[in-house]
Amino acid sequence: MLLFLSVTSLVFAAQYYSYTAKSIQTGLVILPLGDVNQDRIVDTYDLYRVARAYWSKPGDANWDPDCDLNGDKFVDTIDLTLVADHYGESV
Numbered sequence: 744m745l746l747f748l749s750v751t752s753l754v755f756a757a758q759y760y761s762y763t764a765k766s767i768q769t770g771l772v773i774l775p776l777g778d779v780n781q782d783r784i785v786d787t788y789d790l791y792r793v794a795r796a797y798w799s800k801p802g803d804a805n806w807d808p809d810c811d812l813n814g815d816k817f818v819d820t821i822d823l824t825l826v827a828d829h830y831g832e833s834v
């Protein structure tokens with residue numbers, strides 16, 4: 744059986760299960776949703792980064808695109824809640 748998945752469908756499927764797929768130079772890795780610093784665990788370091796980027800948008804001094812977890816170009820309570828909801832998860 745030939746199975747073909749596009750990166751988009753893989754990301755969607757991964758997010759459905761509370762994980763996010765990130766493409767890096769060495770390949771595709773699966774990270775827990777909320778793992779801002781991509782060390783495969785959602786912890787205080789991720790909360791700290793989102794807190795530093797809180798209430799920012801592209802162009803602001805504290806903008807950090809990795810902290811915009813829902814991709815709406817704004818770091819706010821939704822992004823902070825995503826980290827809090829997945830706190831302690833790891834892969």
Ligand SMILES: [Ca+2]
Pocket residue numbers: 777778779780781782783784785786788789
């Ligand atoms: Ca992390």
Ligand SMILES: [Ca+2]
Pocket residue numbers: 810811812813814815816817818819821822
């Ligand atoms: Ca956001």
